[in-house]
């Protein structure tokens with residue numbers, strides 16, 4: 001185990017003792033720090049965060065027990081193993097050492113090999129414990145993330161199911177309306193002098209019905225979870241998504257401009273509906289910013305491109321920048337500047353979709369007067 005990036009602090013008020021201990025511990029390869037009093041030791045611990053403290057018990061002003069107690073009471077340092085080194089060797093002193101949080105106890109004069117082995121063992125243990133803790137923290141975070149992600153996904157799926165049942169319920173009445181519209185239109189057309197206005201109205205009804213059916217179909221598909229990764233066209237998929245939600249934006253005079261750089265279509269490999277969900281989260285944020293800042297520029301630009309390895313989509317809006325202190329946090333779960341109107345889930349979900357599921361990358365960057373988000377998805 002490599003211990004060279006670790007610091008061992010040796011605390012003793014007698015310089016010769018420090019010298020002897022450091023000669024013994026040198027072969028471990030760790031950095032060695034020294035303190036000649038309790039106060040100095042506490043200062044060094046705060047600055048250098050050692051991985052082990054070799055602590056003399058008998059020192060003027062503040063003895064080793066006191067130093068150890070202070071450490072063990074501080075959550076930041078309580079994990080650091082403390083080994084007492086002392087000439088006192090009666091059982092009461094030993095018990096006192098363990099009671100105030102020491103992990104081991106070595107009596108002076110010590111055997112050099114014993115000191116070496118004890119320090120090495122406790123240091124290695126500490127490093128292993130630290131790694132286990134890191135792994136556990138990571139797993140816990142992952143678990144939380146997945147739980148939230150799954151609950152979002154199942155919400156999406158239940159909206160999809162609801163839409164499916166509504167569209168099933170509406171199929172019958174819509175086709176009845178459609179049939180009687182067609183019937184009325186034929187009757188009108190068969191008249192000697194058909195009424196143009198009536199025919200126009202009937203055609204409008206027909207178009208509206210068609211629109212309702214296709215919207216229902218598209219929304220139903222949008223909320224359906226992807227079963228597997230497929231190849232899909234970035235332009236086509238972005239177009240469908242923008243089309244689906246364009247009504248919401250038109251109300252606020254927001255215009256979404258979609259175009260492909262180099263005029264070519266780019267096919268990427270991933271979960272298509274997930275991509276659409278990621279894209280709508282970013283577009284919705286851009287629209288929020290335009291509305292919130294009453295921006296004069298109400299355009300959102302969605303541009304597709306490729307660098308030969310990735311399909312690249314940039315989403316740009318000019319409603320002001322994201323404050324520098326926030327830009328590193330916007331992808332964090334629950335980070336929002338919208339108070340009760342935001343949940344802070346949009347971008348964290350977007351990141352999960354693009355990076356964890358689709359092995360892509362999503363980033364945000366301030367530009368003059370605005371913000372550009374970049375989504376990269378692998379071509380294959």
Ligand SMILES: Nc1ncnc2c1ncn2[C@@H]1O[C@H](COP(=O)(O)OP(=O)(O)OP(=O)(O)O)[C@@H](O)[C@H]1O
Pocket residue numbers: 281285286289317320321322330331335336337338341342343344345346347348371
């Ligand atoms: N285009 C943008 N312009 C300015 N700020 C933005 C933009 N996009 C994102 N942000 C900032 O990032 C924050 C996080 O966005 P995110 O979508 O994760 O959450 P939200 O929009 O606040 O809530 P919701 O979960 O409902 O989407 C926003 O609150 C906003 O401060």
Ligand SMILES: [Mg+2]
Pocket residue numbers: 281284285346347
């Ligand atoms: Mg959002």
